[in-house]
Amino acid sequence: MQKLSSLRLPWPVDWADLFGRERPLILEIGFGYGAFLLHLARQNPEANIVGVEIAGQCLNHVERGIERQQLGNVRAIQSTAETALHYLFTPGSLEEVHVNFPDPWFKKRHSHRRLMQRDTLDAIVNRMRPGGRFYLATDIVEYAQMSAELLAETPGLVNLLDGPWQYEMPGRVVTKYEGRAQREGRPCHYFAYRRSDAPAPILPEYEEQPMSHVVFSSPLTLDEMLERFEPSEHKFGETVISTLYGYRGSKVLLIEIYVKEPTIDQHVALLVGPRQAAGEYTLQLSTLGYPRVTPGLQKAVTLVGDWLVGLHPDARVLKRSAAGE
Ligand SMILES: C[S@@+](CC[C@H](N)C(=O)[O-])C[C@H]1O[C@@H](n2cnc3c(N)ncnc32)[C@H](O)[C@@H]1O
Structure with missing residues (x-):
């Protein structure tokens, strides 16, 4: 079966049509081997779950898991987060967004590739509905600090925790990178935010043009x-x-x-x-x-x-x- 890809799907996607039912949408970005994505699908039978990931082998793995577990409420899409957020979703359409252990891109000259950066976070906020939730987890302390600063400066998000992060988040399944961090003794940092009623940053609207x-x-x-x-x-x-x-x-x-x-x-x-x-x-x-x-x-x-x-x-x-x- 051909993989779902942001380049082949309609922009924006009619999710009710794709899932065959209109339900709240939950997005996981960079799902890797998909333990968390499949957990989301099992835990939220009443929601439509979408995962985006760039690595083809992760997509193959997750598609096999979806089939084995016969989960009808989850779709894995080959896409960068940036393309998915900009072209596949409409403003205010996401109920929850999860980012688990994003690649840190430590070197300064690679910092533009980090997922947690102003433009991408603005796109996430734009696509969330007021009252929706944003969750982030990372085991890299510098990434946690950088994210905490970025999130605190984001008008559309309100922190749900007492501090910028906490070191445990009950009820989660352990992802591959989370498991590795735990085995190697690195503390994990968990963030939880609510989308407020504040106006969202505006994203340019895409209109499909005729072929040039x-x-x-x-x-x-x-x-x-x-x-x-x-x-x-x-x-x-x-x-x-x-x-x-x-x-x-x-x-x-x-x-x-x-x-x-x-x-x-x-x-x-x-x-x-x-x-x-x-x-x-x-x-x-x-x-x-x-x-x-x-x-x-x-x-x-x-x-x-x-x-x-x-x-x-x-x-x-x-x-x-x-x-x-
Ligand atoms: C460190 S791994 C974490 C995987 C998984 N979330 C976990 O916790 O085990 C980061 C994942 O994000 C994916 N990724 C990196 N940049 C991405 C982007 N711009 N859009 C979507 N996925 C991305 C990578 O392919 C990789 O699978």
């Missing part, structure tokens, strides 16, 4: 375009577009690209194909890799279109789709 394309004329053949291809990297604010490889098919030229935006990474292909009129071509997104038309992907089409036209002084853009302008 560029029609151009060029005296060059597809082989000549491919000969001139060189990998490249371009930065536009927080978006990074990399052109990786060029490939020749029997009728088309494929250009593999990687587009990194703050809330989504996409590894897809652009396709250059001849039109009926001699010397005319269309550049468009291939359906390989399930592209979602984000501003970054639109920018990539414009960028590669400009590169193709820039290869020859007599080449011209004949038409750009509105989205590719």
Whole structure:
């Protein structure tokens, strides 16, 4: 069975449709081998449980567990937390959010990868309903301190504990990383917050755009375009577009690209194909890799279109789709 993935699901997801019933939604981010996710599902038969995780082997493991235990109220989705929060959920739709033992990313130059950071926490708060709960656990004392500061500065969250964290949280099942921390004698830090009525930080709304394309004329053949291809990297604010490889098919030229935006990474292909009129071509997104038309992907089409036209002084853009302008 194909894995559920944030790149293939509708944005936002109609969860009642996906689960076949309308129920409160509980989210676990980075569920790893899934002991906690399956526990959530067993403990909350009346809720719809969603787990997001990036590691494919964790997803396989958890899917087998869901099947073995015949749990109908839980779905595992391959996604980064950032993409899931931004594209899959609507504001105020989450009843509970759990983050268990997030990767610490100790080095300063990796700190932007930490889950507990301003933008991601704001997205969590935006997606929670007032009265909803946020739970975090970590065995890394520096991560606990950093999170405590961040959470205390978050207007939409109210601490449910007497201190910033406590060292025990009854009723939990022990996750893999929690078990390891306990065996190695590292204390675990547990946080519990309630979503208040304070207004949530606003997240940009995504509206699916039509596929971008560029029609151009060029005296060059597809082989000549491919000969001139060189990998490249371009930065536009927080978006990074990399052109990786060029490939020749029997009728088309494929250009593999990687587009990194703050809330989504996409590894897809652009396709250059001849039109009926001699010397005319269309550049468009291939359906390989399930592209979602984000501003970054639109920018990539414009960028590669400009590169193709820039290869020859007599080449011209004949038409750009509105989205590719
Ligand atoms: C240290 S492990 C903890 C796993 C599990 N929660 C536990 O307590 O045993 C962190 C997990 O988060 C996942 N992860 C890391 N960054 C993520 C992200 N941005 N979005 C979703 N999952 C992520 C990793 O693949 C890994 O499985």
